[in-house]
């Protein structure tokens with residue numbers, strides 16, 4: 001097991017320990033509900049071994065959820081593995097997948113349709129008999145690949161009702177990597193992670209009082225196999241504020257179209273200054289070694305991670321709160337045949353990694369979005385191994401009094417900017433040593449001008465794929481950055497630091 005998998009399991013460990021500490025809440029009346037599905041088969045899209053309890057099951061079982069209520073929805077046809085699970089999960093109860101009804105109605109329907117010569121699979125029924133607010137954990141293992149989005153939404157709504165408040169929802173599914181929403185190949189439904197994320201964020205209990213809050217959604221490097229995602233959510237009050245930053249990033253700052261548009265000027269797989277060129281330059285400072293583990297905070301669509309893995313043989317754990325970014329990153333990983341990068345949708349401010357997990361923490365033009373910089377640097381210090389390195393580039397502000405245009409720009413973007421010296425001092429205050437805080441504003445201006453020069457010849461192709469308005473917005477935006485930097489309002493800093 002890799003140290004990163006261990007770190008991830010450590011996270012699950014602490015979640016489960018919390019579950020064990022918390023008592024059960026009062027149980028309420030049982031309710032029966034049913035759902036009609038359109039899909040007719042429940043076989044697995046992959047030829048995975050049926051009899052070996054797999055990673056998700058291992059995670060749930062090994063972490064010792066004894067005497068806790070666990071609702072498990074698994075593969076209907078893998079009865080053998082289902083019985084293994086039933087044996088292992090002593091408290092499993094109240095799970096009813098109506099396979100018998102499914103089969104009998106399918107036969108009836110075939111007969112009925114034979115007159116017209118067509119066979120239409122009838123909608124089978126999933127019934128969940130479960131009391132509300134009773135389950136500590138609910139797990140859906142590959143079930144979602146058999147349901148269209150509307151049906152999945154209904155199932156998860158029922159599952160959410162069954163979970164107790166603060167209970168955990170785990171869902172593992174296969175991804176195909178499509179960047180454009182629902183994609184049904186034959187019998188199986190492969191959803192783009194940003195579609196699933198939006199769906200999970202918007203589901204509430206029947207009474208509307210509770211919803212789901214993201215903890216993490218991990219898509220490990222598939223190492224040649226099929227890409228998958230394990231979603232981990234918690235049942236919280238529907239009006240819990242934590243979703244706002246993610247919604248802002250996905251719906252405003254980094255829409256899918258916006259990301260693809262900016263990639264045109266930053267360069268393939270990058271959404272930050274200088275793209276591959278600055279990545280190469282800064283990675284040299286880090287003297288990465290083969291096998292080192294890197295946490296890429298705000299990894300975007302994966303350019304830095306792919307580079308570090310390919311050039312240095314590092315293993316990169318890329319986290320980003322934007323589901324759009326991670327969806328595109330996973331797609332790039334699949335289509336580009338990249339390895340060595342795990343992607344995770346999560347908020348770096350709430351994510352917990354085990355202490356001493358990483359050799360390097362790397363972050364490019366991300367922390368401008370984050371107000372709680374001190375807390376973040378303390379966490380990063382903790383996550384780094386002794387002697388580990390931190391490298392950051394970030395938008396900063398100049399030391400002079402700022403003019404109103406700049407203040408308006410910062411406000412409108414929701415940025416929280418420090419001067420380069422204040423940034424460096426904060427890192428020292430947290431305990432980092434050998435802190436090198438460099439004002440790279442001149443380099444930034446040079447890069448912006450080069451990016452513009454390289455972008456202009458692509459105008460007609462860009463306009464074909466996007467629009468003239470998009471083109472003008474980028475050119476105006478780049479010129480405005482040059483102006484703000486030249487006036488001393490905006491700055492760009494790099495920060496290299498070490499843990500003692």
Ligand SMILES: C[S@@+](CC[C@H](N)C(=O)[O-])C[C@H]1O[C@@H](n2cnc3c(N)ncnc32)[C@H](O)[C@@H]1O
Nearest residue numbers: 270271272298299300320321322347348364366
């Ligand atoms: C300018 S983009 C840079 C992306 C990437 N580092 C690159 O170089 O291409 C900033 C990224 O920070 C991410 N981000 C902002 N706040 C975050 C948070 N609290 N947790 C994780 N990622 C965050 C955004 O979603 C976005 O992908």
